[in-house]
Amino acid sequence: TRLLILGNGLVETKKGMPPRTPELAFQWDTATDKLSGKVNSLGAKGGTGPAHYFPNIRSVGMAKGNAFDLWNPLDGRGGRVTIPPLTQPAKLYTFSPDGLWLLLAQIATSSEPNPVVVRLSEHQFVDSLAAHRGAVLSMEFSRDNKKVVTACEDGKVRVFSVPDLTAGQAGWKLAETLEGHSGPVHRAEFSADGKWLASGGEDRTVRVWSADNGKLLQTLEEAREPVLSVAFSPNGRSIAASTEKTVLIWQRQP
Incomplete structure (x- = not known):
């Protein structure tokens, strides 16, 4: 089982505290109790709104103002969608x-x-x-x-x-x-x-x-x-x- 961790506290760490490093995403393998994979910045500048992981498209969505950021947490690729x-x-x-x-x-x-x-x-x-x-x-x-x-x-x-x-x-x-x-x-x-x-x-x-x-x-x-x-x-x-x-x-x- 793997958990997705976001710097803004999308999923909490083992001790129940959100990670202190902002705007990062990484994976935690709960079978080995070790962090693995590449740590990527998701490029969300100036803070974000609520963030959620969507398994069906393997993406993280974050809303802020009239815009929506959509990212792949494993390679950091993504961008902003403006919703007028x-x-x-x-x-x-x-x-x-x-x-x-x-x-x-x-x-x-x-x-x-x-x-x-x-x-x-x-x-x-x-x-x-x-x-x-x-x-x-x-x-x-x-x-x-x-x-x-x-x-x-x-x-x-x-x-x-x-x-x-x-x-x-x-x-x-x-x-x-x-x-x-x-x-x-x-x-x-x-x-x-x-x-x-x-x-x-x-x-x-x-x-x-x-x-x-x-x-x-x-x-x-x-x-x-x-x-x-x-x-x-x-x-x-x-x-x-x-x-x-x-x-x-x-x-x-x-």
Whole structure:
């Protein structure tokens, strides 16, 4: 097992403290308990925003202002993508599993809440996921790259269709708007097979939906605090939800 270490504390060291050397990335082989590989500067000058490692494209993403830095941590190659539509720092972002798309959203404001879409092969802004009436709190691609689900401060879950470039499709279209939560939705997730959606929100409920038609299938009301996160097990038979103090697990009925 190898862990990626960033100077800004993306992954902590063995003793639980972030490395003191800024703007560096290296690998730690946990089997031998030794550092190995070449230490590379990622070239992010003047500090960065939150940084994340994305295994599907083997890259580190760092947001700062209306720009986004994308780097390969092993050889230091990469560059900056400028995103003109963003007026606030991008605090939320995710890549498509196939590495073609990057979604960014500014969650510090609800006046301009719509996430923007970047096509990575061209490093260009191509579209916005319109229709949100509040800050976007989570975004996720389905594993087959065909859909995106967003959870929003306005209490709605939205499903967008990802354009198939091989078929000549261009625009990102709103496929479903899922209504039922009575407050902000903190998280929405696809099951591994893409058939189901789970969402959790401020109203202390977890809701399970059909990803095909947006139909509400079940409402789970056992949480005593706002639900902050939800996740399916790999086989889709269980759903976990977390609050500030508890983790709840449900077995999905066949």
